[in-house]
Amino acid sequence: MTASLFENIPEPRLSKELLGPGTAILNGFALGVEGDLIAAFNAVVERAPFRHMVTPGGFRMSVGMTNCGALGWITDRTGYRYDGVDPESGLRWPAMPGVFLKLAADAAEEAGFASFVPDACLINRYEPGAKLSLHQDKNERDFDQPIVSVSLGLPATFLFGGLERSDKTVRVPLVHGDVIVWGGVARLRYHGVNPLKEGVHPVFGGYRYNLTFRKAG
Ligand code: SIN
Ligand code: FE2
Numbered sequence: 210m211t212a213s214l215f216e217n218i219p220e221p222r223l224s225k226e227l228l229g230p231g232t233a234i235l236n237g238f239a240l241g242v243e244g245d246l247i248a249a250f251n252a253v254v255e256r257a258p259f260r261h262m263v264t265p266g267g268f269r270m271s272v273g274m275t276n277c278g279a280l281g282w283i284t285d286r287t288g289y290r291y292d293g294v295d296p297e298s299g300l301r302w303p304a305m306p307g308v309f310l311k312l313a314a315d316a317a318e319e320a321g322f323a324s325f326v327p328d329a330c331l332i333n334r335y336e337p338g339a340k341l342s343l344h345q346d347k348n349e350r351d352f353d354q355p356i357v358s359v360s361l362g363l364p365a366t367f368l369f370g371g372l373e374r375s376d377k378t379v380r381v382p383l384v385h386g387d388v389i390v391w392g393g394v395a396r397l398r399y400h401g402v403n404p405l406k407e408g409v410h411p412v413f414g415g416y417r418y419n420l421t422f423r424k425a426g
Pocket of ligand 1 (some may be wrong): 331402405418
């Protein structure tokens, strides 16, 4: 590998100590594959467009969502779950692109989680004002596998809490190309995203996107 591959990658903006064990922020980690990542992203969202799902309690989510991979995360009035079929189209979710798989595995490994093979990628789209309330990712079968989360487009403030909803949160600024990983003792940490601020990103316009990789099944 040559140094030029990394010349655009910024210095870490947060210390490991602040984030805690089992949690890593890899600033700019996705920038090395940015072009392939964007092409693959566009192909996926063309086949499985964003939609606003409804929570079991009947609320429309402010974040638009879609999926790729063998399993997709969905919510409706009957609950949160993974399903191999897109309920909007009746078709299987688009396959996980190779560049997604490799990026997720490489990021997990960099964070200390070897051999991560995700079977689900939830893709979130945030418009200004859209947010994700504090929650745990716990619809997956195996909590031994980490979560890998890739930020694209507009910047956002990610919130990392503890294992209890009432634990204090750390604010993590995330920009295009940043990747965060949490697993092991951190796997069930509460997390969320503050309401998106308006802006214009050169590639993704007025939106923030997030790819969340999981081993769900
Ligand atoms: C999630 O928690 O599923 C997504 C987090 C994010 O958009 O950064
Ligand atoms: Fe989550």
